[in-house]
Amino acid sequence: MxxxxxxxxxxxxxxxxxxxxxxxLAENGAQVLILDMDAQKGQxxxxxxxxxxxxxxxxxxxxxxEDDWKAAIDFALEKTGRVDVVVNNAGIxxxxxxxxxxxxxxxxxxxxxTGSVFLGCKYAIPVMRRQGGGCxxxxxxxxxxxxxxxxxxxxxxxxxAVTMLTKAIASRYARDGIRSNSIHPSTVYTPLVETLFKDxxxxxxxxxEVPLGRLATAEDVANAVLYLASEEASFINGxxxxxxxxxxxx
Numbered sequence: 001m002x003x004x005x006x007x008x009x010x011x012x013x014x015x016x017x018x019x020x021x022x023x024x025l026a027e028n029g030a031q032v033l034i035l036d037m038d039a040q041k042g043q044x045x046x047x048x049x050x051x052x053x054x055x056x057x058x059x060x061x062x063x064x065x066e067d068d069w070k071a072a073i074d075f076a077l078e079k080t081g082r083v084d085v086v087v088n089n090a091g092i093x094x095x096x097x098x099x100x101x102x103x104x105x106x107x108x109x110x111x112x113x114t115g116s117v118f119l120g121c122k123y124a125i126p127v128m129r130r131q132g133g134g135c136x137x138x139x140x141x142x143x144x145x146x147x148x149x150x151x152x153x154x155x156x157x158x159x160x161a162v163t164m165l166t167k168a169i170a171s172r173y174a175r176d177g178i179r180s181n182s183i184h185p186s187t188v189y190t191p192l193v194e195t196l197f198k199d200x201x202x203x204x205x206x207x208x209e210v211p212l213g214r215l216a217t218a219e220d221v222a223n224a225v226l227y228l229a230s231e232e233a234s235f236i237n238g239x240x241x242x243x244x245x246x247x248x249x250x
Contacts, residue, residue: 001230004029007080008229009072009124011063011116012090014041017139017188020218021087021225026054028226031080034058035072036090063090063116069123083127085229088117088162089139098153106154113158114165121169125178133177137228138166140182142244150205163240170238179237183224186244189215211246 008025012018014036026032026049034056036042042058049056059075061068076083091113094105117138128134143151144159163182170180187193187206193215197203207213224243227233242248 001028001226001232003085003226003229003231006030006084006229007033007076007082008085008087009033009035009076009083009120010087010089011035011061011120013087014038014045014058016190017185017218017221018087018089019045021089021222022056023049024219024222024226025229026052026056028230030085030229031055032057033072033076033079035061035063037062063088063119064111066119066123069119073123073127077127082131083124083134084131085135085137086120086124087137087139087225087229088120090116091139091158093152093155095152096154101152101154109154109158110161113155114161117162117165121165121180125169125173125176128178129173129176133179135178135229136166136169136180137225138162138180138182140166140184140240142184142186142242142247144182145184145240145242145248166240167238174237179234181228181233181236181239181241183221183228184240184242184244184248185216185221186210186242186247187215188221189217209247210244211249214245216243216245 008030010018010022013022013034022032034042034046039060046056046058059072061072140162141159143156144163166180166182221243
């Protein structure tokens with residue numbers, strides 16, 4: 001996939017899915033800007049990529065802060081001169097059912113999961129327009145496409161909002177050469193999930209809903225981001241791409 005020379009900002013890239021995305025994009029020639037609240041993890045991720053002779057920088061930020069978004073865009077322009085792709089990947093999950101969740105917790109979920117995508121688009125669009133185009137890749141979830149009985153309602157609502165915000169951006173700003181797509185992972189195999197799977201019932205529930213019979217890997221998700229960021233996806237706009245082994249095909 002051709003992302004050579006592209007300037008790509010990734011939120012929540014200090015660890016987890018975001019760090020795998022950053023590594024893969026850099027390996028394919030992108031200039032990667034790692035955005036994360038955790039300065040230690042974010043700098044370590046950037047240093048690991050740079051140590052391989054690839055291009056990566058870390059910028060500490062709170063994705064819900066307008067001032068931090070302005071500063072992050074300025075930092076990207078200082079380092080690379082462009083903002084070609086923004087991967088809005090940061091997110092949280094307060095694991096409470098709707099009847100137990102407070103309104104403050106609900107609003108926090110919306111501010112981080114949806115508000116951060118709004119701000120990323122708001123401050124990158126003018127730069128992308130001036131340079132003749134760009135691309136947003138927003139991390140939603142299978143819960144942004146379907147109701148999911150194992151997932152808190154607030155998370156599902158926030159990711160559904162990301163799905164439709166993505167489509168709205170795609171519709172309005174395509175005329176400026178700006179594409180906008182979302183990815184929708186099912187449960188990704190992580191150390192946290194490995195712990196969860198010590199409960200045989202939970203393991204059976206999660207694997208039982210995947211037609212392919214396994215969980216997604218971080219690499220599965222990163223490969224989808226690589227494709228959507230690439231020149232090969234230049235006509236892909238407004239798409240909600242499941243990375244779910246078929247969970248949403250029923």
